[in-house]
Amino acid sequence: MNFVVPDFYPAAAEIFVAVMALAIMLATTFARRIATALAYGLTQVTLMIAAVITLFSADASTALTFSNMYISDLMGSLLKLMIYFAVAVGLLYGRSYLADRKMDRPEYFLLALLMTLGMMVMVSANHMLSMYIGLELMSLSLYAMVAFDRESVRSTEAAMKYFVLGALASGMLLYGMSMIYGATGSMEFSGITQALYHQAGNQTVLLFGVVFLMAGLAFKLGVVPFHMWVPDVYHGAPTAVTLMIATAPKLAAFAMTMRLLVFGLFELAQHWQSMLMFLAVLSIVLGNVAAIAQTNIKRMLAYSGISHMGFMLLALLSGVVEGDRHFALNAYSSAMFYAISYVIMGLASFGMVILLSRAGFEAERIDDFKGLNKRSSWFAAMMMIVMFSMAGIPFFIGFFAKFAVLQAVVAAGYIWLAVLAVLMSLIGAYYYLRVVKLMYFDEPEDTAPIHAPADVRLILSVNGLAIAFLGLLPQGLMSLCASALIASF
């Protein structure tokens, strides 16, 4: 067996991030006095340069390397760019929050960078093992970040819960992978597709494998009935970390779902679609109904996130209709558009929670938003944009995200699913409206002036306006998603 030097070029961004993570670790041990600022600055620079690398290496052709374990394609590049963006914005929002709570140690930024690396590997995995390695790198970094406030019992408990359940989910995922490998004899997605195409393997083993894969995926996406960790972890983690969990990992989970199910198990679409339908319907119903009862904004956003992920699954399950793959591109690009839109909205929503928090005060209750219009009409307007966008009211990006998904669902002929989804969005509208009501119709309880660094104010404003702008002109992002998928197929 000869040793072939793999082509490193397609994975340049990953290699760069990995090297930088190690470099930051070293640099901060030597420059102790400015360690935090240095780590933060270098992390942001790393993300920026990684973005440049990804941007310049992105083209319509697909490159495989590391014995086909790694794939570089347009879908991956687009998702990676969004991940850098989400992590960078999330770190920026969270920085003063962490500093106020004495949590701004350099390790935090290092963990964020490693989490990013894990997500990048997940996005670009072409093999079940590389997928798993990426997933674990991301998850382990996140577990540590959730527990970052080591004095807080709630954070530690959340981290514990996240870790135990996460480990269980990883186990199921691995078990599912081993069954698929057993049935098809391949760990590589294209190999699995080939094997399935030739009808290889024992159907029972395959289906069992798919079920276990689904359970693992559902956990990572946080959809019902594997959602139990979501509200607790969102609630228990420091808000800056909640922001991290709620945004970029959703993109990675989307990528993982796409790679495993669409790129790997497309031949079994009929089977996994019916499972997705089950997950999606339950998530939309439970997420929206349970969100109404919440008094904590982080829990409310957690349940809202569950319903949003359910909505995204609706598009994924509309790809193949009775063996007809004609709808696939439309459906998957709608799902991708939905995931990206959700991340943009999620960043702004948790950014607002962070904005209202200050040293010694967590703006966690929904009531903390009371009378925000009187305290700062600008940020009240931003939060209103986010809430209406999440409720799916035009002219905001959330409407077009829902629109694209419903369009795919109706095109696939699932009218009843579309009707159910819109009825549940009606229920969802209620709790988003309640936040708007508190901000605009009620008197403030908390009258302290909003103190936040200028960069947070600026980026949060840009983030809110982007939701409105992309809602007015969604074509750019929509066609980007579509062309990325066309190139990747």
Next chain:
Amino acid sequence: MTGMPLLSLAIWIPILGGLLVLATGADRNAPLARMLALGVAVVGFLVTLPLFAGFDTTTSAMQFSEFAPWIPRFNINYHLGVDGISMLFVVLNAFITVMVVIAGWQVIQERVAQYMAAFLIMSGLMNGIFSALDGVLFYVFFEASLIPLYLIIGIWGGANRVYAAIKFFLFTLAGSLLMLVAVLYLFVEAGGSFSILDWHKLPLGMTPQTMIFWAFLIAFAVKVPMWPVHTWLPDAHVEAPTGGSVVLAAIALKLGAYGFLRFSLPIVPDAAQAMAPLVITLSLIAVVYIGFVALVQTDMKKLVAYSSIAHMGFVTLGFFMFNSLGIEGALVQMISHGFVSGAMFLCIGVLYDRMHSRNIADYGGVVRTMPKFAAFFMLFAMANAGLPGTSGFVGEFMVILGAVKFNFWVAFLAATTLILGAAYTLWMYKRVVFGAIANDHVAQLQDINGRESAFLAILALCVLAMGVYPFPFTEVMHASVDELLRHVAVSKL
């Protein structure tokens, strides 16, 4: 002038102007915000005038069309245009916006910029609804217009405003979400087109037609509102500030009725014909039953709100008889109701600003302290009751004539509105305005000032002009209504 994108201007001048007003910020800049808002509203009104002046009454085709691709990914286009059915509403809307800005001049002292901006933005969005020829564009404007009205009711409304605002929002959203599914279904059936004009030509089977008809019916019935989904309207009206009530009654209710003409009738004609008895029954219930409900109200705003529901029942009745007299009468009734109900709410607002009560029992003998006001109020009350010579009469009479052609008993029941309308309006008027001075508060009332006289006089002029010489209005809609009826008569099966 014809080269100008008039419809875009009518939509975007108020919206961008509203954002500009918003930028004036704090209440210390309130005078500036008011002047700016008035300027924007007037300019917004002026740009709609060429629509009326330059309108070609001989054709039923869309005029002042604008077309630009918006979201090519889904073949969604920024396609605007007006015909004889929609053009008048754009003008009416821009006109009412000017009235509302003037009406809120002194009354609103808190968060002035936000108040004015909300009305301007809503005005622009509603112009968008009336001129959109793309299903998604229509839907987007239709939904987005909920946001400003929600805020208007919730921020500047009365004691129970939060309940009313959320009820308003959820009711209308419930209707329109089902419409979204219907819109997407039509998109798929039409082979990937959101053009409303394409949908008009799209052949559809009876089952899909019925489903689509129901989706549209729920969406528009909530908006009109038709019995039995009308319950949000009295709440919203009572709690909304005067300006909010005016816009709600004068324009927002017309959106639902307009939707019937633009979507339900032409897109699913067979289902519409089949379901006509249902809609007619609901309309008659609205006319008769809600008329009685209005009779027993003790709150003036609630009374006018119920009278609006009864009048809108007349509109839907006119639509679903499928004759030109009925539809044109209903359209005239819509325009007239825009003036009359707007004026009624402004009159109640005038009283409320002074007395802070809408309770009929708190009034009596207002004529002795506010003679000028009483005269205006009299005219509008008469118009609301459908007195010949006022605009209220024309539409009702045309619809009743249409109904006689259609079915005698329908006409008979519809005609009771002339009695009921007179009864509840004039009885209310008598109790509020005539009689002995009821209490000290009434004794201290100041008659209307120049600003109030101005907007009431303008509205009075409109009501009388339309009552005496309705020809310019019917002339505009003639070609489009005839074309609609021809279209509806042809089965799509």
